[in-house]
Amino acid sequence: MAFGFNYRGTGAVFTIDRPEKRNAVNGEVMDGLSAAVEEAAGNNSLRYFAVTGAGGAAFCSGGDLSEFHRLKTAEEAAPMLEKMADILLRMSRLPVPVIALINGHAVGGGCEIATACDYRLVHETARCGYIQGTLAITTGWGGASHLLAKAGSEAIALRMLTESRVHPAGELIKSGWATEGFADEPDVALDRFVAPLERIHPSVIRAYKAAALRKREAAGLEEMIRAEVAECARLWEAEAHHEAVGLFLNKKK
Numbered sequence: 001m002a003f004g005f006n007y008r009g010t011g012a013v014f015t016i017d018r019p020e021k022r023n024a025v026n027g028e029v030m031d032g033l034s035a036a037v038e039e040a041a042g043n044n045s046l047r048y049f050a051v052t053g054a055g056g057a058a059f060c061s062g063g064d065l066s067e068f069h070r071l072k073t074a075e076e077a078a079p080m081l082e083k084m085a086d087i088l089l090r091m092s093r094l095p096v097p098v099i100a101l102i103n104g105h106a107v108g109g110g111c112e113i114a115t116a117c118d119y120r121l122v123h124e125t126a127r128c129g130y131i132q133g134t135l136a137i138t139t140g141w142g143g144a145s146h147l148l149a150k151a152g153s154e155a156i157a158l159r160m161l162t163e164s165r166v167h168p169a170g171e172l173i174k175s176g177w178a179t180e181g182f183a184d185e186p187d188v189a190l191d192r193f194v195a196p197l198e199r200i201h202p203s204v205i206r207a208y209k210a211a212a213l214r215k216r217e218a219a220g221l222e223e224m225i226r227a228e229v230a231e232c233a234r235l236w237e238a239e240a241h242h243e244a245v246g247l248f249l250n251k252k253k
């Protein structure tokens with residue numbers, strides 16, 4: 001299986017399990033996350049939903065370039081982009097804290113998955129970045145929209161998006177993109193983070209999550225995501241994007 005989904009204490013953890021591909025997201029991972037989010041949405045006793053990656057090298061390296069490279073035109077790319085953008089929007093709307101347990105590199109769409117979460121815990125070795133610009137596209141799973149709808153500083157958000165580079169954990173913590181860093185095992189860090197939440201009645205936690213969702217919806221998040229997906233699809237079909245992906249896929253041959 002390309003993913004795992006397990007209940008853990010009062011929460012649930014979705015794990016992308018393709019370490020040989022640095023946990024790149026393919027269709028199977030998308031369907032697994034979609035089903036996990038749907039199940040979590042109906043679980044009234046759940047207190048948190050976490051996403052992480054298998055192995056120690058990566059949280060998620062974004063879309064599986066070997067799979068999605070076959071998509072050439074905007075019409076071909078749009079359904080894939082829309083599908084994952086919808087899954088991440090539904091995940092972000094879960095009525096409980098959604099936590100990105102960033103155990104390693106989170107780049108491209110992997111950084112977008114983390115951005116759709118409420119909290120980002122980053123391992124000290126993790127490097128994260130919206131590197132889509134190096135492939136001549138923008139984010140396409142809603143990452144820019146989630147970032148801009150939440151960001152304290154638009155300038156910091158825009159700079160992260162437009163520089164399209166990876167950032168070490170220290171920078172991510174200093175900028176406020178990361179909620180906090182950790183150096184020990186991801187499970188230990190997760191338990192440490194959720195412990196204070198578990199001392200508060202779940203109805204209070206859910207009420208504050210609903211307040212955060214109202215703020216994001218007031219910013220027009222869903223409309224922003226639709227426009228972002230359309231823009232990414234438009235850029236997707238340009239030769240510059242296909243050349244950049246080809247270079248990556250050929251670099252190991």
Ligand SMILES: CC[C@H](C(=O)O)C(=O)SCCNC(=O)CCNC(=O)[C@H](O)C(C)(C)COP(=O)(O)OP(=O)(O)OC[C@H]1O[C@@H](n2cnc3c(N)ncnc32)[C@H](O)[C@@H]1OP(=O)(O)O
Pocket residue numbers: 020021022024057058060061062063064065066068081105107108109110131132135139140141248252
């Ligand atoms: C809207 C989302 C958007 C989209 O879907 O197009 C994106 O996500 S665009 C961004 C796509 N992601 C990338 O461009 C990242 C590519 N990967 C890397 O930069 C590196 O692999 C990194 C930094 C994540 C890890 O580097 P490291 O040196 O630790 O590993 P390798 O590069 O040697 O990779 C090991 C192995 O994994 C394969 N791999 C890694 N990332 C992907 C990927 N995104 N898709 C497919 N395969 C990936 C890589 O080819 C190697 O495979 P091997 O068979 O061993 O050659």
